[in-house]
Amino acid sequence: MTRPIPSAALAAALMALAGGAWAQEVELIYLVDNSPDTVAVAEALAAAYMEQHPEVSIEVEQRPGGAEGDNLIKTRLATGEMADVFLYNAGSLFQALNPTETLEPLDDLPNMAGVLDGFKEVVTGTDGRVYGVPARAAMGGGIFYNVPIYEELGLEVPTTWEQFAANNEAIKAAGYVPVAQTYGETWTSQLFVLxxxxxxxxxVPDFADRYTANEAKYADTPAAMRGFEHLQEGFEKGWWNEDFGAATFDDGLRMVAEGEAAHYPMLTFGLGGIQQNYPExxxxxxxxxxxxxxxxxxxxTVWYLDGIYVPKGGENTEVAKDFANFAASQDACQVILDTIGATGPLLIEGCELPADVPRLVQDMLPYFEEGRTAPALEFLSPIKGPALEQITVEVGSGIRSAAEAAALYDQDVQKQAQQLGLEGW
Structure with a gap:
């Protein structure tokens, strides 16, 4: 990754402003998705920044998640109506924002030096400049499970799908929901695939490169199609909760936390929602x-979750950048830990996790410590079709077969690859 020469003038200005006051009162709007832990962290960061800068007021605005939220972000950027600062995905969805044209580069921020390179790489534009700072810890995608249910039924944590399926049948026979699904918020349906x-x-070690070059597809790669097959299997075997079509993300967290369901496929950032709403x-x-x-x-499979971005051409760009600079500080790490606790490895140098992290985080750390991780595909390839969550809802609801879904998703990503101007498409 190429690195531009930092602007000493900008860095000096922001460092000075961090310790002083803005010349006049400023109002910022910070746009985030509406998941409970995201909102809690955003409000806590805003409050901490305003305490340091009483002349700045920050309003946290909420948006839907999933495809609806994606469309809102793109529309606001296209029409020049974006909030002063906003939270959005890193990786392929970030690239789809055309960041070199729509976002302010942030690589000159004083605190950017402490941001881990792994995160910088997933918020870097085609011009080699860095456009975001981390908003949360790194996270894994996998399966939340209810420990008391496992202990009651004498189950072991599975390492193969065959073992997982056998556990689900034992759980179903005992009267529990084997796997919570929450298609009332469609983005949650993607986990078995992603x-x-x-x-x-x-x-298939070279799948990401071949996929990006249009030399491999989900429909003709059995290993890649397997995630769709898992969704089909779960529906056909009756593993889901009865209200899976209407249940929400928070419902899924509640079910696995309180023992109504044994499993919930989810990203580990969901721990924050459990800490907020089901701390016991x-x-x-x-x-x-x-x-x-x-x-x-x-x-x-590991995600570098959201970045905090500043749109190009805003009225309060320098103040917004200073807020982003604060979000990249060790002070901000502590705010996050104080608000939702430790949900995974933090992405700022010097941000250490406390010794008494929750069990879910303890379970995740060995994968990092032993090197048994791989980035999610969206961080290895710029291609992620926008219709995936609708397609996975259809498979998980018995509307479409895994094979049909994989072929449909291949068509979906073709449109995006062509929009990105990738060779071979």
């Missing part, structure tokens, strides 16, 4: 990576 990428790359159950929830085929290595 969290399976460690298993895909273990079997925080150590009743464990975590394991999505199981793979028999005989394959077992490991974790």
């Amino acid at each position: 969290a399976d990428y460690f298993n895909v790359q273990a079997e 159950s925080i150590n009743d929830v464990g975590f394991f990576a999505q199981p793979g085929p028999e005989g394959a290595p077992n490991g974790l």
Whole structure:
């Protein structure tokens, strides 16, 4: 990754402003998605910044998640109506924002030096400049599980899909919901596909490169299609909760935390919602990576979650950049830990996790410590079709087969690849 020469003038100005006051009162709007932990962290960061800068007021504005939220972000950027600062995905969805044209580069921020390179790489534009700062910890995609249910039924944490399926049948026979699904918020339907990428790359190491070059597809790669097949299997075997079509993300967290369901496929950032809303159950929830085929290595698919971005051409750009600079500080790390606790490895140098992290985080750390991780596909390829969450809802609801879904998703990503101007498409 190429690195531009930092602007000494900008860095000096921001460092001075960090310790002083803005010349006049400024009002910022910070746009974030509406998940409970996201809102809690955003409001806490805003409050901490305003305490340091009483002349600045920050309003946290909420938006929907999933495709609806994606469309809102793109529309606001296109019409020049974006908030002063906003939270959005890193990786391929970030690239789809055309950041070199729509966002302010942030690589000159004083605190950018402490941001881990792994995160910088997933918020870097085609011009080599860095456009975002981390908003949360790194996270894994896999399976939340209810520890008391596992202990009651004498189950072991599975490392293969065959073991996972057998556990689900035992759980179903005992009268519990084997797997919570929450299609009332469609983005949550994608986990069996997206969290399976460690298993895909273990079997097909060059899949990301060949996929990006239009030389491999989901429909003709059995390892890649397997995630869709898992959704089809779960529906056909009756693993889901009865209200899976209407249940929400918070419902899924509640079900696995309180023991109504044994499993919830989810990203580990969901721990924050459990800490906020079901704190008495925080150590009743464990975590394991999505199981793979028999005989394959077992490991974790990793996301570098959201970035904080500043739109180009805003009225309060310098103040917005200073807020982003604060968000990249060790002080901000502590705000996050104080608000939602430790949900995974933090992405700012010097931000250490406390010794008494929740069980779910303890379960996740060995994958990082032992090197059994792989980035999610969206961090290895710029291609992620916008219709995936609708397609996975259809498979998980018995509307479409896994094979049909994989072929449809291949068509979906073709449109995006052509829009990005990628060779071979």
